[in-house]
Every structure is written in structure tokens, then in C-alpha cells.
Amino acid sequence: MSWIDLIAVMVAQRHSGREAVTASIDRINFITPILIGDHVHLLAMVNYVGRTSMEVGVRVNRENPYTGEITRATTAYLSFVALDPNRKPALVPGLILETETEKRRFEEGRLRVENAREFSKKIREGRK
Secondary structure, eight states: OHHHHHHHHHHHHHHHTSEEEEEEEEEEEEOSOOOTTOEEEEEEEEEEEOSSEEEEEEEEEEEOTTTOOEEEEEEEEEEEEEEOTTSSBOOOOOOOOOSHHHHHHHHHHHHHHHHHHHHHHHHHHHTO
């Protein structure tokens, strides 16, 4: 799981041009186990950006080193906040959405962020 966070923060920092910190690991789906000896491929992309935050999606594939068969092993969604030199939240550049896939990922990310906010609000209200 640390590999997922490492590649995701690299992508968040590259997109924002700033230091970025993990705000939350929103979801990890374990689909297929990675076996000892498998080669592991990680792919990360910024799906959604807010004012100071970004959602990064990570796909983890396993490759059988003998057959070359590649199988999806894990998907994860993480949220990051960009920081200015004073370690305060900093504005993040928007995404240029060119393909239908990029537009779909952005909308799905927006919905995940909205759902997470609603869930957090319900948790806070339940504690009162």
C-alpha cells in the first residue's frame, strides 16, 4: 500500500508543482492477489481537482513473469492537498479534459469527493 501512496503523491506534486500531502485514502479495492515473484505495474493519474485538493486514481497490475499475462490487482483513490512554502493549502491548476475518458474520470472523482463530504458531515453530526 505504501507504493500506492508514493506513486500517487508523485503525480499530485507533478500536477500541482508544489509539495502535496495525503489527506485521505478514500478507497482501495483488492481485486486479485499479487503473488511472490509477480512483476508489479503501477499507473496513477489525477482524476479530479478542487481549489487546493486533488483526487489521484491508482491502478496496480500484476504480471506473471513467465507468461507475460497482466491482471488488474488493485485500484485505489487518494486525496491530496497542495501546500505553499508556509505549509498552507495552495491553489491547484485545473485539468485540461480532452477525451471522454478524462471527462468521465473527472465526473466520477467529483461524485466521490461529494459523497465523502456528505459522509463526513453525517459522522460529525452523529457525534453531537
